[in-house]
Amino acid sequence: MSTPTVPGTPDAGTPAAGAPPRLSRALPGTPPAAPVRLVHLGLGSFHRAHQAWYTAAAPDAAAWGIAAFTGRRPDVAAALAPQDGLYTLITRRADGDDFAVLGAVSAVHASDEHEAYLGYLTRPEVAVVTITVTEPGYLARPDGRLEADRDVVVADVAALRADPRSAVASLPARLVAGLLARRAADAGPVTLLSCDNLPENGEVTRAVVTDLADLVDPTLVGWLETHVDFATSMVDRITPATTDEDRALVTAHQGYVDAEPVPTEPFSEWVVAGRFPAGRPRWEEAGVRVVDDVRPFEQRKLWLLNGSHSLLAYAGSIRGHATIDEAVADPACRAEVEAFWDEAAPHLELAGDAVTGYRAALLDRFANPRVRHRLAQIAGDGSTKLRVRILPPLRAERAAGRLPVGCASALAAWVLHLRGHGAPVNDPGADAARSAATAGDLATAVPAVLDTLEPGLGGDDALVDLVRERAALLVPDA
Structure with a gap:
């Protein structure tokens, strides 16, 4: 993985005399093509x-x-x-x-x-x-x-x-x-x-x-x-x-x-x-x-990294942020992420420093200002992503008799996203969810959207009320 030495004279791919050459295997120091x-x-x-x-x-x-x-x-x-x-x-x-x-x-x-x-x-x-x-x-x-x-x-x-x-x-x-x-x-x-x-x-x-x-x-x-x-x-x-x-x-x-x-x-x-x-x-x-068995590592990554990425993509962009580092620096976004992680962590198959150390490392990774991971890029395909990133810890928390604020915050931000707030919707699979989100006021939209994610989820009245509350906190006039 070496850096090639650029020759002193332009090669055949050079667009104009004196211009830098195009990267190719003709440049000295580049690796040959493997079979x-x-x-x-x-x-x-x-x-x-x-x-x-x-x-x-x-x-x-x-x-x-x-x-x-x-x-x-x-x-x-x-x-x-x-x-x-x-x-x-x-x-x-x-x-x-x-x-x-x-x-x-x-x-x-x-x-x-x-x-x-x-x-x-x-x-x-x-x-x-x-x-x-x-x-x-x-x-x-x-x-x-x-x-x-x-x-x-x-x-x-x-x-x-x-x-x-x-x-x-x-x-x-x-x-x-x-x-x-x-x-x-x-x-x-x-x-x-x-x-x-x-x-x-x-x-x-x-x-x-x-x-x-x-x-x-x-x-x-x-x-x-x-x-x-x-x-x-x-x-x-x-x-x-x-x-x-x-x-x-x-x-x-x-x-x-x-x-x-x-x-x-x-x-x-x-x-x-x-x-x-x-x-x-x-x-x-x-x-x-x-x-x-990949499952314990996959579960940790999908819930902690990908789940919080989705939460930040929707909630962060609604709050006016453009990138992950900007969003995680916002105390309100950070609090929602930490709440979501607190809800997901007890249900992970890995435990101890494999979780606490991973969380600390994620905060460092998210805060890196030079990566500039755009929230609009992450926000795509939420109708598929949320099913594997947010719903599993949500189900586990509800089975334990708890109302998960972090999970609800992610769902609330997604409903608002579908209603036109924050990052633009780029999700070919979200037609039903988008129609549900825009067919009425927020009180009508929330249970209808949740049902598109998982049939019957919109019938969980306590969860629906919590999602409405979190949405109203994020966009009071939604």
């Missing part, structure tokens, strides 16, 4: 700050290149292709920035390069498919099974039944298409490794893939049982969106042009459980924790 043995779905900043970073740091990185495919938009592939997949990781420490050129991504593709994707899956040496498409991309119902009646799923099933090599749109169908191609090529076992913020994400992946496979070709289900390892992981690294200021900083500091650098925080954690029958990089020697 592709990993495929990634959902190429974005987080993947490059996390899984690709760990892969680049593994002692056998030279044998494990990544072929990465974008999500909904091809922009990142278009930016990284001229750079041969290289990018600069900017680690924002409180006392300054560190820069490193990472080369684990050997090939970049837009999501619609379907034949290229199928081609990788037919190679026996391709051992792992990692995934970061965010929680809604799995198209899972609240019980974890596939939303088989979704229009995109119905269309994808019909396309794969007609031709197993058809281009498809949804993640479950893309995975099934790749596995159909792998079975046809007799390419051997493979691991699917979800790196999204879903509880038991490996089991969710197994469920939606198996359900869709059964709809397309029931004979594939038995093959999945013997050839596919659905691994589970917990991921943690705050990675804000890339800005023009980040690009300008890299050019000024490094002397080359990087169209897609990645800013991130110093902290990183990855906890993984899986069999990996076709092999994997020696991630554990790069700091990955390989365990038998």
